[in-house]
Amino acid sequence: MLRLLALVLTFSSLSHAKPISAEAANAGAASNSASTQGQLATEGTTTYDGVELASIPAAPAVSEVIAAAISQAGWTIVVDSQNTATGNLGTNAIDGNTSTFWHSEYQPVLVPLPHNATIDMKTASLVGSITYLPRQDGQANGRIGEHIIQLSPDGVTYTTVAIGTWIDDATLKTTTFTPFTARYVRIQALSEAGNRGPWSSAAEINVYTAAGAAAPSPVGKGAWVLTVDFPLVPVSIAHEWSTGQILAWSSYTPSSFGGSPGTTTYTATYNPATQLVTQAIITNVDHDMFCEGLSLDFNGRIIATGGNTDAATSSYDPTANDWTAEANLNIPRGYQAQATTSNGNLFTIGASWSGGQGGKNGELYNPTANTWTELAGCPVAPMLTADAQGVYRADNHGWLFGWSSGYVFQGGPSKAMNWYLSTETGGQTGVGNRASDTDSMCGNAVMFDAVAGKILTVGGSPDYQDSNSTANAHIITIGTPPATPTVQTIGSMAYARAFANSVVLPDGTVLVVGGQISAVPFSDATSQYTPELFNPATNTFTQVAPISIPRNYHSVAILLFDGTVGNGGGGLCGTCATNHFDMQIWNPPYLYTTSGALATRPIINSISVASVANGGTFSITTNVACTAFSMIRMSSTTHTVNTDQRRIALTPTSTAGTTYTFTVPTDPGVALPGHWMVWALAGGVPSVSMQLQVT
Template structure:
């Protein structure tokens, strides 16, 4: 049995809740309650201290524990190998550290693997656990296996070459069948973080994901100020590293994020509402920027065509009052007020008042250092940043209404196309909507054109949207009724929007709810990292992990992994606006696109935008592509270059810098 009846009931309710949404539309397969009969399991290990044998992790007693040998010490890594005696479709793994007064052996870096025959192993999850005594529940996609192995590669507190565990449990489902990957995509590796990843940004020189929470890896309240817990995920090695940032004196929870022309992350406000912190990838270090003119939290920011960073709103932190626009000038390293960039036209009519109504603006840097504001208010606006700034109405999103905590993605910047979807009339305690609109912008100050297209299959608030290299938009997570720090009414089935047909397709279900404080970001290999949710210190809604989603374009019509085109070389990794690149491929391709590196927090990713590129060819596998000449369309900075073959299969990207 599981450790106790309460744990069994909690896990069962979680699994059953995860699978209720849209099950009838996707599968008629019945879902059996999860169980975990451990009496017949056989467990082995590489090392154990007499009196602390491996079998103690299965004895239903958290007062006992397995511990690797310490006299003499046995070097890391250490492993526990479980033979369940027969094959099961497993979906989760629980590790409980020792529960006495000691912490020696708490597992830090680790992997969880599975095998059908005990000889050939595959990885289900990998990452780093925090150094505490709380149970670590890892969910992953259903996987058929007989054997499960936990490998510890570090001790969480670096106290010695030890590993320990009070309890190990595995959850499984005997009947669930996952959808075919060729039509629904496929979920891959679970990445365990030592924090709840509430905010993320892509690092241009390594392809790593920088993630952070608050001063506390599991909560944000009672902040002592001046520090942020961060973690970095390296997709090449699957390693997760942890750091505590104190030198910028900034708790970066609930900030604005923008990537500047040099790929630096400009992180503003939040818990320490006036602060600016800058992450500088070449040295992977942090530096302090100047304080903003107005203290802000839950504001959005956007990089402009001249390199400035514009921000507006943000009454969640730093006081509740009219917070007009201002901009950061990286050259002068100063913040400057734009008193006539009036916040009033962009406010929603939220039940929470101004505290909520100026949050999470959908901002897009555009031509002539202007900003297009697409929502979440039903009213759209142009903000100008010359002189003292200004604001001009750009029309309404038809019948949208306010859509707080909805999403907006610029999926074709050349055509000025923005997809907006979801949200709610109020920040919380209100039903979500499934409304979807295509907003088309052109010259600054003109009215935006809006078209209502097919609604999403699910109503969503607190979801995330990611633009893909082929122009599709992937939407993941959220609830159909907004309730912060709550996984009720979770939408477990992502969706994929196809612009050519203006339709939505339901994707394979995920293993973990992704709601308030979740993130999603496009990776250089054209997969999507989805993670987080929670940060409510000790609550069951904290999700200390991420998972990689592989979209349908990575599979053949039979469901096998597609052979991907390969970019053999590019003529330069730096290209001027309006300039051309020569790209040599290993095989024929038909289209190219560039996608700007992204960042995400609280449903907002103002950095991501996609530009489709039409190549010319010499008749072989060498192609020429030309970058748009307008800096408001092709914002300078770092972009991922993708090539796609006739079947729509994308290459792994090459990173280029536009200047």
């Protein structure tokens, strides 16, 4: 049993990892992961991103993964069509033979998509994941792309546990979800992965018991309700303000990075309204955007700078659905933080992962003029950590917050804090240490109360890797720059975490999710599966519903437009065992009643303006009386860093029935220019957001 549980935990991360080559079960697989592994092997190095290659866990063989599945003995399957003339029957998908496969009918009748296969396991089990193995005969036709996975205890009522798109290759696909007691498993194929035709096929479909317990009651803990499969590891993710979609990307392949600077970035877009995931390969900007600096500018464009292509800058305009090459950085960088300033420019500093090591002083991007300017008065040296790997890691992932009068506050990850002035030739003022905290690389800092200038900091580790993380938590309160902020040490989290992510919610609470006790890139050892919810009213943390997929190095989390949270990614290490090609969606506790039913949500019927200047007013009209309101800036995040997100609690200046009028903070350092989500709450339950641009 212990061996089975270990395998389940391992293969839950193998959405698209190529198994051991000696396994005939995977003969004919032509995957991106395979080509990536070749590139890694020819680089003449024993390390990958500073990590010993030998220490990165390899994916188990397909046969080993399948052996850990629930026995298919006695199962039956019903498919919408099968190509009887060639013997490609539905039963081939559950016969334990990877050489045979089911194929939808194409002769004498070509049956169009969608296609579906429903398995009756005859007895109910607590199910935690399924694997889908495409046909293994060297042909590609019928590989399932867009899909829906549903489970049922009785064959009548089905619950959707996963949606998304699988990558177009022959490797084993794994979809892991919140444990669910089911007898029936249904896969609906909505597209063919390569768009080669209207057909579907499967060599094997296997089902696995959950390694943990059944999901707890959502009361006070929330619930992980859906897995979204991506055709890549989502290492970076951002809001698209004009579409309500979420854009994610990896690197120049879907499952790895490294090597010479590329000219390609693999992207995927998740549409919550249609529950579809579409993919695109970006080549027109000659930019491999992995490891980039990332933020949203005042027009809501996604601005990605440096990274694997270390001097490039690219912008994505969601209204045009198009990437554009912008002016190059003056100082090549990778792993930098980047923040929007009060005057609408973008400030970046640090990042010796690429472009040479050291001297990564601050520079400023003017989105209107499309120019970069070095800031001689913004040295990186004061914000370095004492990392064991030196400056290569010591200047990474700064915790930056745009503030008043063009100042940017740096609250970490070094224990030293600084103000940086982004106007004219720049300036720097040291303002002491973050109380008694250690250097906290790959920890989190979230501005949960921008009006009061309050920032929550949690976790991290003294060194980037091979270092034990902490459970430390502090509240930094910043005021008029360059004054010294106050730092309050609060009760620690229950769990130490590095590589975790944090998301501020409409009610002012903050979700801290994922991470591991010992910071080891590309490892899921010592993973923390129990997220924690910070309550600013009491400065305490509460444990909430556990995740079922490890989220560590290269993971992301982001607030969705409906007040749920998406938490995904991790890995990006070629044929390793820790690639996570998915995102899980969490319903926070505020979406449930005390009985565990979904709460009735208030509705914002209208918002008076699409944009408003700092100090201006706007009104919203709701369907019921509401008691609390907030606005949260849309955001982008990669490598635990989200410098965009911040929350402003709104107090009505006037109320007429269910129409409420608000004044946006006058200081553009508090209400940064850009696109915001506006929320109304009734009895603690938030509405779906509406959008407002602060100009």
